[in-house]
Amino acid sequence: MFVDSHCHLNYGxxxxxxxxxxxxxxxAGVDTMLAINARLKEYEDVRKIAEAHDHIWASxxxxxxxxxxxxxxxxxxxxxxxxxxxxxxxxxxxxDYYYEYAPREAQKRNFITHIQASRQTGLPLIVHTRDAxxxxxxxxxxxxxxxxxxGVIHCFTAxxxxxxxxxxxxxxxxxxxxVTFKSAKDLQDTAKLIPLDQLLIETDAPYLAPVPxxxxxxxxxxxxxxxxxxxDLRGESLDHLARKxxxxxxxxxxxxxxL
Numbered sequence: 001m002f003v004d005s006h007c008h009l010n011y012g013x014x015x016x017x018x019x020x021x022x023x024x025x026x027x028a029g030v031d032t033m034l035a036i037n038a039r040l041k042e043y044e045d046v047r048k049i050a051e052a053h054d055h056i057w058a059s060x061x062x063x064x065x066x067x068x069x070x071x072x073x074x075x076x077x078x079x080x081x082x083x084x085x086x087x088x089x090x091x092x093x094x095x096d097y098y099y100e101y102a103p104r105e106a107q108k109r110n111f112i113t114h115i116q117a118s119r120q121t122g123l124p125l126i127v128h129t130r131d132a133x134x135x136x137x138x139x140x141x142x143x144x145x146x147x148x149x150x151g152v153i154h155c156f157t158a159x160x161x162x163x164x165x166x167x168x169x170x171x172x173x174x175x176x177x178x179v180t181f182k183s184a185k186d187l188q189d190t191a192k193l194i195p196l197d198q199l200l201i202e203t204d205a206p207y208l209a210p211v212p213x214x215x216x217x218x219x220x221x222x223x224x225x226x227x228x229x230x231x232d233l234r235g236e237s238l239d240h241l242a243r244k245x246x247x248x249x250x251x252x253x254x255x256x257x258x259l
Contacts, residue, residue: 001239001246002246003200004201006204007033007036007202008205008206014217015045021221022220024219025219028220028223032256034056035049035059036058037061038061038092040060040061040073040081047087057256060082061091062110064095064101064107064111067109068101068103071102071103073114079120088124090118090125091114091154092126092127093111094111094127095136096128115139115140115149118149119143124253126151127153129153129158133159137162152252153166153172154174154176155178155208156175160190160193163194167194175187176226177214177226178208200249201227202226203219203223204218205218209222211225211229227242
């Protein structure tokens, strides 16, 4: 019924209790997950999880926070890992100027390398952006001029103007549990406006558990709470939103739908 389009199953409590996490997800109606790679040195861990479960897929990439530890990602390293049949996306990648965990120039270099990998493979780009809208738009615009590539803005928290830009270049927008927070009024307003055929849902587990699970370790089962909140917010039936976001996932991540 639901797809968790972005979760980190190799992290902490989730990996330690993976069987329980997957059982609870199944009970909540979550039958597909995309396990995200945030450090190349951890790719094998993510890949092995995907290989062991028919309903779990993997990405390959370096999170912008990790651009100091892995500052010069090689294009060929991404391309080689992207050849694996369970690897269906490039990322997550992007820019994060909120915490400044990594130098901005290293983040930008890595971001562009990931875009090149997306363009060459045809695999969707998973973009993380926080407090970096101007530079994210600039890079995406510049790279799109060199050749188009599919993508999604994950865990969307940016402005409505940024959402309009992302939608205009054909990207999808993925909404996390943040939308359920009382403080997320602007995000809620934007979430109402996203065309249903460009909408995805996610947990970003183990982070950002939605209400009514806020404060707990997030896990894929909780995407059902985000979906229910979104459906009510947008005035849509839960079943319809679930079907459409599932269809959207497989339309964007075509390598998964082909297997």
